[in-house]
Amino acid sequence: MINYKTVLQGSYYTAIDENQVGHQANSLVCINDEGTIARIVLAGDDDYQVIVNDAKQQGTLVSLSDDQVLLPGFIDLHVHAPQWPNSGLALDRPLYEWLEEYTFPLEAKFKEAKYAHLVYDNLVETLLANGTTTALYFGSVDNTGNLELVKSCLAHQKRGFVGKVVMDNPEQTPAYYRDESATAALNETENFIHEVATLNENQTIPVTPVITPRFLPSCTDDVLAGLGKLAAKYDLPIQSHCSESDWENGYALTTHGKRDATVLDEFGLLTDKSVMAHGTLLNGEDIQRFKDRGVGIAHCPISNVYFGNAVLPAKKLLSENVKVGMGTDISGGYDPSVYQNIRQAIMSSRLLNDGVDSEITPDLRGKHDAAITAKNAFYMATVGGAKSLNLATGQIKEGYIADLQIVHAKYPTFGQQVPEDTFEKLMYQTTVSEIDHVMTQGVFVK
Ligand SMILES: [Zn+2]
Known part of the structure; x- marks a missing residue:
């Protein structure tokens, strides 16, 4: 059993390059004691459920609600x-x-x-x-x-x-x-x-x-x-x-x-x-x-x-x-x-x-x-x-520092929405009220 300090369960967006943004639904972002993203487990990975169960047992699982997403700080x-x-x-x-x-x-x-x-x-x-x-x-x-x-x-x-x-x-x-x-x-x-x-x-x-x-x-x-x-x-x-x-x-x-x-x-x-x-x-x-x-x-x-x-x-x-x-x-x-x-x-x-x-x-x-x-x-x-600033932050990626924010959409979607639409709306509509939590180096500060 690996002990992570926090396991964030939910969907996230992170920039891949200047033109592309990656999205994963229902993934596990596993943060170690140093506040680094030690592992990212995707929904289809073999040990997904094992890690969820372990984290639940240890009280380290933080599950995002359906309308919340994880972004880099x-x-x-x-x-x-x-x-x-x-x-x-x-x-x-x-x-x-x-x-x-x-x-x-x-x-x-x-x-x-x-x-x-x-x-x-x-x-x-x-x-x-x-x-x-x-x-x-x-x-x-x-x-x-x-x-x-x-x-x-x-x-x-x-x-x-x-x-x-x-x-x-x-x-x-x-x-x-x-x-x-x-x-x-x-x-x-x-x-x-x-x-x-x-x-x-x-x-x-x-x-x-x-x-x-x-x-x-x-x-x-x-x-x-x-x-x-x-x-x-x-x-x-x-x-x-x-x-x-x-x-x-x-x-x-x-x-x-x-x-x-x-x-x-x-x-x-x-x-x-x-x-x-x-x-x-x-x-x-x-x-x-x-x-x-x-x-x-x-x-x-x-x-x-x-x-x-x-x-x-x-x-x-x-x-x-x-x-x-x-x-x-x-x-x-x-x-x-x-x-x-x-x-x-x-x-x-x-x-x-x-x-x-x-x-x-x-x-x-x-x-x-x-x-x-x-x-x-x-x-x-x-x-x-x-x-x-020559920092290993700004991305949700293994080996990167866990400086993150959890946000939710400002307005209802009135039906299904593709991840790309969700992302664009977040960029255009998020204010301080939609930023639910902020984490620096693996610790919640908001
Ligand atoms: Zn100035």
């Missing part, structure tokens, strides 16, 4: 944790104004531990409730707040990647909210790495510290060079924004005479552990550079509508095997749900495909073959995110 590649209180605010402002008037004043408040704890605990819980089992976070400049975010991830058993935001360029940052100098920023980043290591002791899901230059405009060359060295020294992930808007794209060209992807690369900040947010204005050369280096893109379709100045050509990137995952970009994006971003990714791609200006003739109005499907978007929210 989602991976959110771009969250500004301290912006959570501003979610849904000031989205009519241009990026530069939005930063100066709304975002920087709020982020500066996170030097106070009590406030940080209040906001971060709520954010982490909210993301989990929405089916997001892993998130890549920008913290703020101050480590007091950043360590509260780490503690919230650990307390809620959420897979977290957290970065101390670096911004030391006096010309592009307010005096009340910036690193004192390049040296101070690098010291604080290194302190953060060590303090996270201490908090991680004896934890099941350790938090990963992330090298986090905010973006090119807010950083000096000295700090970028130092951060590149720290990333190499500690072998850590890197996150930043790249070619997000015309303003940001233009800034790099004006000040450095180069594209921002080129500058980041020259400082050692584009590696196979890098995740760059947005990328709506990346050109062919940048994309080739991302491919060569193994850089992931955080596709933030809601935020891009407000600040991106263009639609990310997700279909093209997926077909060229560039790593692309999904990001909510709280609070450039107004919604903490990856489902909502899946839907916006599909809708935005339709607009890119068809074009939007009725005065242009249909043959010239859009970009052919740019539309993505629900399957493409689901792939980004699961496998694309996992690949970008």
Whole structure:
């Protein structure tokens, strides 16, 4: 008799590749003590009933109801944790104004531990409730707040990647909210790495510290060079924004005479552990550079509508095997749900495909073959995110970590429905209320 920690009985969907989603009905997903999917037993397998009986006897069987399905947990590649209180605010402002008037004043408040704890605990819980089992976070400049975010991830058993935001360029940052100098920023980043290591002791899901230059405009060359060295020294992930808007794209060209992807690369900040947010204005050369280096893109379709100045050509990137995952970009994006971003990714791609200006003739109005499907978007929210963070999650597969969600359909089906229809409806209609349970590393956290 094999003792599994939990045996989940029911049907599941998991991405096979960017175009295909696999489905199994009434299978057994057997999770071991380490929180890994040790075995998947299909309905027709010889020992199916034996395993069900054993699990029943040991009290480890969890049977999904007929209207429930199992999905991999989602991976959110771009969250500004301290912006959570501003979610849904000031989205009519241009990026530069939005930063100066709304975002920087709020982020500066996170030097106070009590406030940080209040906001971060709520954010982490909210993301989990929405089916997001892993998130890549920008913290703020101050480590007091950043360590509260780490503690919230650990307390809620959420897979977290957290970065101390670096911004030391006096010309592009307010005096009340910036690193004192390049040296101070690098010291604080290194302190953060060590303090996270201490908090991680004896934890099941350790938090990963992330090298986090905010973006090119807010950083000096000295700090970028130092951060590149720290990333190499500690072998850590890197996150930043790249070619997000015309303003940001233009800034790099004006000040450095180069594209921002080129500058980041020259400082050692584009590696196979890098995740760059947005990328709506990346050109062919940048994309080739991302491919060569193994850089992931955080596709933030809601935020891009407000600040991106263009639609990310997700279909093209997926077909060229560039790593692309999904990001909510709280609070450039107004919604903490990856489902909502899946839907916006599909809708935005339709607009890119068809074009939007009725005065242009249909043959010239859009970009052919740019539309993505629900399957493409689901792939980004699961496998694309996992690949970008080099994690063995995002799939229901033997040997993968059991980060999962159990959801049910929002509306009745009024008769039989094929599995493909069920899947599409789930992608389009699921809200937080239909997410019944969430599991990280084999433990139920919702
Ligand atoms: Zn961002």
